[in-house]
Every structure is written in structure tokens, then in C-alpha cells.
Amino acid sequence: xxxxxxxxxxxxxxxxxxxxxxxxxxxxxxxxxxxxxxxxxxxxxxxxxxxxxxxxxxxxxxxxxxxxxxxxxxxxxxxxxxxxxxxxxxxxxxxxxxxxxxxxxxxxxxxxxxxxxxxxxxxxxxxxxxxxxxxxxxxxxxxxxxxxxxxxxxxxxxxxxxxxxxxxxxxxxxxxxxxxxxxxxxxxxxxxxxxxxxxxxxxxxxxxxxxxxxxxxxxxxxxxxxxxxxxxxxxxxxxxxxxxxxxxxxxxxxxxxxxxxxxxxxxxxxxxxxxxxxxxxxxxxxxxxxxxxxxxxxxxxxxxxxxxxxxxxxxxxxxxxxxxxxxxxxxxxxxxxxxxxxxxxxxxxxxxxxxxxxxxxxxxxxxxx
Numbered sequence: 001x002x003x004x005x006x007x008x009x010x011x012x013x014x015x016x017x018x019x020x021x022x023x024x025x026x027x028x029x030x031x032x033x034x035x036x037x038x039x040x041x042x043x044x045x046x047x048x049x050x051x052x053x054x055x056x057x058x059x060x061x062x063x064x065x066x067x068x069x070x071x072x073x074x075x076x077x078x079x080x081x082x083x084x085x086x087x088x089x090x091x092x093x094x095x096x097x098x099x100x101x102x103x104x105x106x107x108x109x110x111x112x113x114x115x116x117x118x119x120x121x122x123x124x125x126x127x128x129x130x131x132x133x134x135x136x137x138x139x140x141x142x143x144x145x146x147x148x149x150x151x152x153x154x155x156x157x158x159x160x161x162x163x164x165x166x167x168x169x170x171x172x173x174x175x176x177x178x179x180x181x182x183x184x185x186x187x188x189x190x191x192x193x194x195x196x197x198x199x200x201x202x203x204x205x206x207x208x209x210x211x212x213x214x215x216x217x218x219x220x221x222x223x224x225x226x227x228x229x230x231x232x233x234x235x236x237x238x239x240x241x242x243x244x245x246x247x248x249x250x251x252x253x254x255x256x257x258x259x260x261x262x263x264x265x266x267x268x269x270x271x272x273x274x275x276x277x278x279x280x281x282x283x284x285x286x287x288x289x290x291x292x293x294x295x296x297x298x299x300x301x302x303x304x305x306x307x308x309x310x311x312x313x314x315x316x317x318x319x320x321x322x323x324x325x326x327x328x329x330x331x332x333x334x335x336x337x338x339x340x341x342x343x344x345x346x347x348x349x350x351x352x353x354x355x356x357x358x359x360x361x362x363x364x365x366x367x368x369x
Contacts, residue, residue, distance in 0.1 A: 012215065012218050014211075014212050014214045014215050014224060014225060014226060015225050015226070016225070016226040016227070016228070017225065017226070017227045017228065017234045017237065017238050018227070018228035018231050018234050019031070019034075019228075019231055019233045019234040019237065020228075020231045020232075020233050020234065020291055020292070020295055021231075021291075022230070022285060022286050022291055023291075023294065024290075024291050024292070024293070024294025024295040024297075024298065025295075026295075028234070030233075031233065031236075031237040031240075033236065033237075033240075034233050034236075034237075037296070037299075037300040040233070040292065040295070040296055040300065041296060041300065041302070042084070043080055043081075043084060043232050043233075043236070043292065044232075044289070044292050044293065044296060044302075044310075045310060045314075046076075046080045046083075046084070046100055046103060046104055047076040047077065047080050047100060047232065047288060047289045047292070048289060048310055048311065048314055049100075049103065049314045049317065049318075050072060050076045050079070050080065050099050050100040050103065051072075051073065051076055051289060052311070052314040052315055052317075052318050053099060053103075053109050053112075053314075053318050053321070054071055054072050054073055054099070056318045056319075056322060057069050057071075057112075057113065057116065058071060058263075058267060060113070060322065061116070061267045062267070065117075065326065066113060066116050066117045066325075067116055067117055067118050068116070068266050068267050068268045069116045069266060069267045070096040070097055070265070070266045070267075071097070071262075071263035071264070071266075071267070072097040072098075072099050072100065073261075073262040073263040074196075074230075074259060074260055074261065074262030074263070074283065074284075074286075074287065074288070075097055075194060075196060075229065075259050075260075075261065075262075075288075076100050076232075076288055076289060077229060077230050077231060077232035077235050077259070077288035077289075077291075077292075078098075078100075078164075078192070078194050078229045078235060078257045078259055079097065079098040079099060079100035079101040079102075079164070080100035080101065080104065080232055080235075080236075081232050081234075081235025081236040081238075081239055081257075082098065082100075082101045082162065082164065082192060082235070082239055083098075083100055083101030083102070083103070083104035083105055084104055084236050085236050085239035085240045085243055086101070086105065086160070086162060086239075086243065087159070087160075087243075088105065088106070088128075088130070089130060089159050090130070090159050090160045090161070090162060090243070091130045091131060091132065091145075091148050091152075091159065091160075091161045091162065092105060092130075092131040092132065092162050092164070093131075093132045093135060093141040093144060093145045093148070093161065093162065093163040093164070094131070094132070094134055094135065094164050095134065095135050095136075095141075095164055095165055095166060095169075095194075096134050096135075096136060097166075097194065098164050099112060101164070102128075102131070105128050105131060106125065106127035106128035107125050107127070107128050107131070108125075108126065108127070108321065108324075109317070109318060109321035110122075110321040110322075110324040110325045110328075111123070111124075111125060111126070113321060113322065113325035114325055114328060115133075115134060117325060119328065119330070119331055120331075120339065121328075121331060132144070138165070138166075138168065138169045138172055138174075139165055139169035139170075139172035139173075139174040139175040139178075140174050141163050141165070142163050142165065142169075142174050142175050142177070142178030142179065142191060143174055143177050143178040143181070144163075144178075145161045145162070145163035145178060145182075145189055145191070146161075146178045146179075146181045146182050146185075146187055146189060148161040149161040149182065149187035149188050149189035149246075149252070150181075150185060150187055152187075152188050153185070153186075153187055153188055158247050159188065159247070160188045160189065160190060160243050160246040160247055161187075161188065161189050161190075162189070162190045162191075162192065162243075163178070163189075163190075163191050163192070164191075164192045164194060165191070165192070165193060165194070166193070166194055166195075166196065166199060167193060167194070167195040167196065167197065167198075167199060167204055167207060167213055168198075168199020168200070168202065168207055169193070169199075170193055170207075170208065170213050170216055171199075171207055171208055175216075176216075176219070176220070178191070179191060179216070179217065179220040179222060179252070179254060180219070180220045182220065182222065182251075182252040183220035183221040183222040183251070183252060184220075184221075186249075186250075186251040186252070187246075187251065187252055188246040188247060188249070188251075188252070189246060189252040190239070190242045190243060190246055190252065190253050190254075190255065191252065191253070191254045191255070192239070192255045192257060193213050193214070193254065193255065193256045193257065194229065194257050194259060195213055195229070195256050195257060195258050195259065196259050196260055196261035197259075197260055197261065198261050198265065198271075198275070200265045200269065201265070201269075201271075201273070201274040203275075212224075212226060212256060213256045214226045214254060214255070214256035216254065217253075217254035220254075222251060222252045222253060222254060223245075223251075223253045223254070224253070224254040224255075224256070225238065225253070225254075225255060225256070226255075226256045226257075226258060227255060227256070227257050227258070228257075228258055229257030229258050229259035229288075230258075230259055230260075230286045230287070230288040230291060231288070231291065232288055232291075232292055233292070235257060238255055239255065241253075242255060259288075260280075260283040260286065262280060262283065262284065293307075332356070332359055333355050333359055334352050334353075334355040334356040334359060336355075337349075337351070337352040337355075
């Protein structure tokens with residue numbers, strides 16, 4: 001076939017949304033919700049709360065009071081934008097940096113601390129019965145999200161399932177399979193890719209040759225778009241539109257949120273081995289919290305007194321959560337068997353019984369001593 005005989009059978013575009021630039025200036029039309037000072041201050045408060053929590057959690061790990069922890073430093077606008085847009089009855093399937101969304105959805109800070117402290121009871125949310133536990137395996141929760149969304153569709157429920165994953169997860173087969181079935185069945189589902197530029201030590205440009213991660217939605221026949229993940233107004237706006245689309249029966253959406261991982265991958269990582277500090281410093285200028293602070297200061301009379309009061313309140317909330325976490329009695333060791341099967345097989349039941357017996361024996365010895 002000659003060039004003259006070739007014809008274009010399909011064309012696609014990926015759109016990018018930014019409403020508030022790094023100077024805190026509007027560069028796009030203000031969404032209806034953002035006209036409210038109360039709404040914007042609520043977003044700002046949750047971002048500050050999330051960062052305060054993050055700082056304390058890292059300190060707990062460094063002092064041996066908690067296990068390995070994944071920081072959300074610099075990514076607060078992504079999770080807060082997601083959580084503020086969702087309804088309580090929707091279902092969130094998070095990875096391990098969506099604390100801002102989880103806090104807004106009723107998950108307690110002490111529960112997150114318990115989880116990172118090795119206590120699975122931290123994932124049994126007392127005030128959020130719908131959401132899934134933190135997912136550490138990469139991208140496995142995307143097909144799970146599709147399954148939940150399919151159940152919602154079969155039941156004709158006006159609910160949406162939302163999975164959040166990192167840029168590296170878009171290279172996994174689970175990701176493609178999940179968005180493919182979501183498109184084929186037109187499921188009420190939103191997939192948010194938090195593109196923080198790093199899959200542990202592998203940079204974005206080595207992971208994939210795709211110009212954008214949002215364009216991976218094209219193969220599944222679903223809309224894909226980019227958003228400035230450091231602009232919480234744009235993040236919530238794009239998320240609200242995607243949720244409404246899914247809720248109305250118009251199908252799934254893939255959102256690529258552009259941000260940057262300011263901390264190590266986890267507290268077990270040392271990012272200085274594979275990236276330059278000068279690049280990190282450049283991205284500090286895009287800080288999502290400072291960006292919104294500039295806007296509410298200029299347009300909603302946010303002042304230093306309010307700022308100090310907010311930080312004091314957030315610090316007190318975090319300290320209360322830490323106290324609750326540290327005062328939680330450890331789970332008996334035999335409970336490690338309790339969430340494997342509905343009915344424990346005989347071989348594992350005998351092991352559980354043995355662990356329980358040894359635990360009681362040790363406890364009796366300690367009491368006598």
C-alpha cells in the first residue's frame with residue numbers, strides 16, 4: 001500500500017487541566033465549588049493535616065516505634081482532591097500514599113499507624129465500611145476495582161469504584177486487564193494514576209515509551225486525561241467530572257495526575273542513590289500546599305493567626321492518634337491465621353491451636369515471674 005492509499009481511521013487527544021499555577025494564580029475558570037472560601041480552606045486543612053501526619057509517621061519509624069512507612073510528601077493534592085470528590089458510599093481502593101483521601105472518608109490516623117506498625121486491625125476501618133485495605137502488591141487492585149464496579153452496575157447502584165496507583169503500575173498486566181474490562185463493560189469506575197515520576201528507583205522515562213500515561217486509556221476505549229496533581233482545585237474538578245460520568249452510566253475514566261515524590265520511596269529506601277537533589281529542589285517550588293495557601297491568602301483573607309492555629313490543631317490531632325496507636329495492646333500471635341480463610345483448613349487450624357497454646361503458656365510463665 002502506498003502512502004497515498006493510507007488513510008487515518010482514528011485520532012486521539014489527551015487534554016491537560018491546570019486551574020491554579022505554582023504562584024497561586026488562576027489560569028483557568030474557577031469551578032463552582034471553588035467559589036466557596038469554606039470549601040477551599042477545608043481542602044487546605046486536610047492537606048496540612050496529611051503532611052503533619054506524614055512528618056510524625058516518619059519520626060515514629062526512625063525511632064523504632066513503627067515499621068516501614070510510605071511517605072506522601074508533595075502528593076497531598078492528589079489524594080485530597082480524590083477524597084473530597086467521592087461520596088461516602090463509593091469505594092476507594094488505595095495504594096500506600098492516599099492518606100488524604102482516607103482521612104476525608106472516615107479512616108482514622110491511628111488506624112493507618114496501626115497498619116504500618118504491623119497490626120492488620122488497622123485496616124478494619126471503624127467509620128468507613130466500604131473502602132478496601134491499603135494495597136501493596138502493584139496494580140493487583142485494578143481488576144479487583146473492576147469487579148466491585150461490575151457488582152455496582154449489576155445492582156443498579158449509583159456508586160463508583162475508584163482505584164489509585166502509581167506510574168510504575170501502568171506497566172503491569174493487571175492494570176491493562178482491569179481498564180480493558182472496565183471499558184468493555186462500561187463500568188462505573190475511575191482509575192487515578194499518580195505519576196510521581198518514580199517507580200521506586202526507576203524513572204518515568206525508563207518505564208515506558210508512551211508520551212503520556214493517560215493515553216494508555218485509548219487501548220481500553222475509555223477517556224484518558226492529565227491533570228496537574230499539585231493543583232488541588234483542578235484535581236477535585238477533574239475527579240468530580242469523572243465520578244459524575246461513571247455515576248450516570250457513561251463509563252470509566254483514567255486520570256493521570258502529574259506530581260513528584262518528594263521523599264524516598266519508603267523509609268527503607270535512599271533516593272539519593274538514584275536521583276539528584278537539585279531536581280528534588282526544583283520540584284519543591286511546585287508544592288501543592290504552598291500553592292493553595294497563596295490563593296486563599298490573596299482571595300479569602302487567610303492570615304498568619306489562622307495558619308498558626310491550623311498547625312497547632314493538626315499537631316494535636318496527630319499526637320492524639322499517636323497516643324492511641326502506641327497504647328493499643330498487640331494482637332495475640334494466633335490471629336495471624338484469622339483472615340486467611342472463611343473456614344481454616346485442618347492443617348492450619350492445628351498450627352493456630354499450637355501458637356495459641358504456646359502464647360498462653362508464655363503468658364502464664366510471665367505472670368508467675
